[in-house]
Amino acid sequence: MDIPRNWRLRDQRYRLQGTRCASCGAHHFPPRPVCPRCRGRHVEPYRFTGRGRVYSYTVVYQAPEGFEQYVPYVVALVDLEEGVRVTAQLTDVDPEEVAIGMPVEMVLRKLGEEGERGLILYGYKFRPRIGDPKGEAESD
Amino acid sequence: MRDVAIVGIGQTPVREHWDRGLRDLAVEAVLAAMDDAHVRRADALYVGNMLSGTLSFQEHVGALIAEYAGLEGIEAVKVEAACGSAAAALRQAVLAVQSGQVEVAIAVGVEKLTELASKCTTNALAMAADADYEAVMGLSFVAINALLMRRYMYEYGVSKEDFAAFTVNAHANARHNPFAMFHTPVTREQYAAAKMIADPINLLDSSPVSDGAAAVVIVPAERAREFSDKPVRVAACEVGTDTVALDNRANPLWLKGVERSARRAYRRAGVEPQDIGVFEVHDAFSIMAALSLEASGLAEPGTAVRLANEGAITPTGQFPIATMGGLKGRGHPVGATGLYQVVECVLHLRDEVPDAVRVEGVQYAMAQNIGGSGATVITTLLERLIT
Ligand SMILES: [Zn+2]
Numbered sequence: 001m002d003i004p005r006n007w008r009l010r011d012q013r014y015r016l017q018g019t020r021c022a023s024c025g026a027h028h029f030p031p032r033p034v035c036p037r038c039r040g041r042h043v044e045p046y047r048f049t050g051r052g053r054v055y056s057y058t059v060v061y062q063a064p065e066g067f068e069q070y071v072p073y074v075v076a077l078v079d080l081e082e083g084v085r086v087t088a089q090l091t092d093v094d095p096e097e098v099a100i101g102m103p104v105e106m107v108l109r110k111l112g113e114e115g116e117r118g119l120i121l122y123g124y125k126f127r128p129r130i131g132d133p134k135g136e137a138e139s140d
Numbered sequence: 141m142r143d144v145a146i147v148g149i150g151q152t153p154v155r156e157h158w159d160r161g162l163r164d165l166a167v168e169a170v171l172a173a174m175d176d177a178h179v180r181r182a183d184a185l186y187v188g189n190m191l192s193g194t195l196s197f198q199e200h201v202g203a204l205i206a207e208y209a210g211l212e213g214i215e216a217v218k219v220e221a222a223c224g225s226a227a228a229a230l231r232q233a234v235l236a237v238q239s240g241q242v243e244v245a246i247a248v249g250v251e252k253l254t255e256l257a258s259k260c261t262t263n264a265l266a267m268a269a270d271a272d273y274e275a276v277m278g279l280s281f282v283a284i285n286a287l288l289m290r291r292y293m294y295e296y297g298v299s300k301e302d303f304a305a306f307t308v309n310a311h312a313n314a315r316h317n318p319f320a321m322f323h324t325p326v327t328r329e330q331y332a333a334a335k336m337i338a339d340p341i342n343l344l345d346s347s348p349v350s351d352g353a354a355a356v357v358i359v360p361a362e363r364a365r366e367f368s369d370k371p372v373r374v375a376a377c378e379v380g381t382d383t384v385a386l387d388n389r390a391n392p393l394w395l396k397g398v399e400r401s402a403r404r405a406y407r408r409a410g411v412e413p414q415d416i417g418v419f420e421v422h423d424a425f426s427i428m429a430a431l432s433l434e435a436s437g438l439a440e441p442g443t444a445v446r447l448a449n450e451g452a453i454t455p456t457g458q459f460p461i462a463t464m465g466g467l468k469g470r471g472h473p474v475g476a477t478g479l480y481q482v483v484e485c486v487l488h489l490r491d492e493v494p495d496a497v498r499v500e501g502v503q504y505a506m507a508q509n510i511g512g513s514g515a516t517v518i519t520t521l522l523e524r525l526i527t
Contacts, residue, residue: 009272032271036388040522059339061280064266065259065267067278075279077287077387078203085387087274087287100294123276123343 006121011045013123016106018084020046027082039108050106051124052080059095066112078126092127103129144176144237144325144374144524147367148177148357149483154321155473157351162189162196163208166250169353169479170209171502175245175369177357184215185240187238188229188249190222190475195255205248215242220475222268223424224511225249226354227377227478227518232360234377243363248355249476253279260351265474268512270385281473282346282425284386286338289427292393296442300340304331305448306426307344307468313455314465314495319480321471323349345426347472356486364525372492375409375504378402384515398435398508401517403484406437409521413437416521417502418488420481421461422510428488429453429461432508434520455497463488463497478509482520491525 011017018029023040029048034041057076060067066074074090075132090098091109104126111121150172154163166187185206193199199218221228226249236242242323253261266275269284276357286433290300307326312322326344342483356369364371380400386392406412413436423429430444438459440445452458464470464484467477485505507520 005272012272056287056291058283058290058341059336059340060280060283061335062262062280062282062337063278064261064275064280070278073278075277075283075287077291077392087277087279087385089277089386100291112278121276 003028003119006119014108016048016050016124017045018048020041027084029080029084029086048080048082050080050124052078052104053099054100054102054104055079055085056100057090057098062092066114076126078104088126090127091125105129141238142240143361144234144358145257145361146356146365146374146482146486146522147359147364147371148173148179149174149355149486150176151319151354151480151483152191152352154193154320154350154352154473154480158254160351161194162198162201162250162252163204165252165351165353166205166248167209169250169355170205170246170248171401172447173355174359179357179367182211182214182244182357184233184236184245185209185211186229186232186245186247187218188226188247188371188475188478189218190225191251191253191264192218195261196252197217205250217289219261221266221516222476223422223472224332224509224512224516224518225271225475227482227507227509227520228379228516230356230479230482230520231377231518234374236288236362237358241360245358246355247358247479249351249479250353251475253349253473254351258349272278274385278287280338281336282341285425285427287386288392288513289340289425290429292427292430295393296445298445300333301328301343301428302445302449304328305445305453306430307331308425309448310462310466313463313497314469316496317464320465321348321467322465327486341425347424347467350471350473352471352473352476352480353381354466354476354483356479356482364497364515365457371523371525372486372489374520375411375522375523376405376519378404378408380404380517381400382515384512386513393431395431395435395514395517397514397517398432398510401519402436402508405519405521409523410522411504416459416465416506418485418499418505419459419461420463420484420505421466422477422508422509423462423466424472424510426468428510432510433461435461436508455499460499463493478507478518481507481509482522485520485522489522
């Protein structure tokens with residue numbers, strides 16, 4: 001994990017910042033120079049609310065290098081309320097309790113670290129929206 | 141544009157080849173294909189490979205393999221499209237000969253995955269995904285496929301155990317292929333008890349990490365008989381793409397890259413899905429076999445797993461797949477796989493497969509090679525010329 005790369009991605013990792021198409025209103029994450037819906041090039045930064053629902057998930061038992069100490073952990077596809085899907089770990093939840101459709105919200109957490117003296121990487125994860133009246137109302 | 145044909149094939153056994161490096165494997169396959177076509181020279185070499193730089197610390201393998209295969213001086217270049225690299229190289233060879241710029245082209249796919257510790261291989265394979273937005277989340281390539289499989293089970297009401305049909309068929313067929321990695325059958329009970337890697341994908345859903353190389357010789361169809369008594373026509377070799385990251389697809393269960401590539405191939409060859417006698421599918425994971433059958437037009441959405449359980453995918457079924465073991469049973473040396481599939485299709489059309497996996501009356505055989513979770517797809521349709 002190189003430092004310039006992670007510095008460059010700070011708005012995405014820390015703020016869930018993508019783009020919104022000024023022509024057709026479509027939202028994008030990651031940010032894009034060209035709108036995939038209308039091919040327009042007039043896009044502006046957009047910060048997502050971070051609220052969404054689990055579209056699919058997996059519980060990882062054999063992790064890639066650098067993630068071994070976290071197994072078993074949950075990675076999910078999350079449908080954000082703006083109509084965009086993102087890939088992220090779920091946190092603060094027992095893998096047994098995760099379900100498709102579960103309301104979740106973005107939180108900033110440690111994604112990983114490169115050994116004792118290396119970079120510590122932070123970024124978005126999602127946790128259940130517990131006691132969130134809107135979440136419960138939506139989840140019928 | 142002129143018609144082209146395959147007049148020579150070569151493959152190494154798929155194994156953990158501790159005693160052999162990337163160049164040895166590639167050269168063995170190239171020389172076998174050249175011997176099969178009775179050629180001593182070629183005009184161009186296209187090398188399909190994904191991870192030579194990462195795992196063997198060797199790039200520039202186009203010129204290297206040409207040199208060691210005794211072809212020093214010819215046009216030679218590497219083509220990379222993750223696990224779709226080999227068929228992407230074939231596409232270049234086909235275009236080169238079709239155009240008239242090249243008379244004899246060789247496409248070889250080669251991969252050496254067992255050079256480093258398995259952790260390194262796992263991380264390297266994840267490079268087929270989006271590094272900034274998928275891999276960084278701790279998502280292995282297996283986990284990406286697990287996301288697909290979980291959603292498929294949810295949407296279509298399919299149980300995990302139902303996917304066993306793909307693994308059972310692949311291993312049953314691989315037994316008869318001397319080049320396959322596995323020669324032991326797998327039962328449904330063994331499948332159900334296999335170790336979980338990324339739930340719901342277990343070890344027996346997954347193709348094995350392995351090494352190997354496969355090659356073909358391509359010439360103009362009108363000259364094919366100079367080289368071979370059993371030439372096979374390349375009726376189509378078409379590429380389609382989709383988003384690299386799975387999350388950027390509106391419906392991840394519909395592989396648009398597969399649909400685009402397969403439709404282009406059917407149109408080019410003038411065939412319908414039901415004309416295909418054998419389908420060498422990209423079953424890197426059992427879920428990919430199901431999704432490929434659906435997006436290729438052989439099964440309606442959500443029905444592939446049921447059809448597999450009814451026997452449709454066996455050599456005597458409605459659409460035989462993985463007849464020589466597929467990626468699951470033959471093995472999946474990623475950047476070589478697409479040409480193993482093509483070599484196996486050629487064997488069918490030459491009537492050179494073992495009786496146990498022979499399919500009656502095959503006029504067209506289809507090989508479909510997929511890069512990543514469906515971002516690059518190459519569908520090759522091969523047609524019987526001999527009768
Ligand atoms: Zn737009």
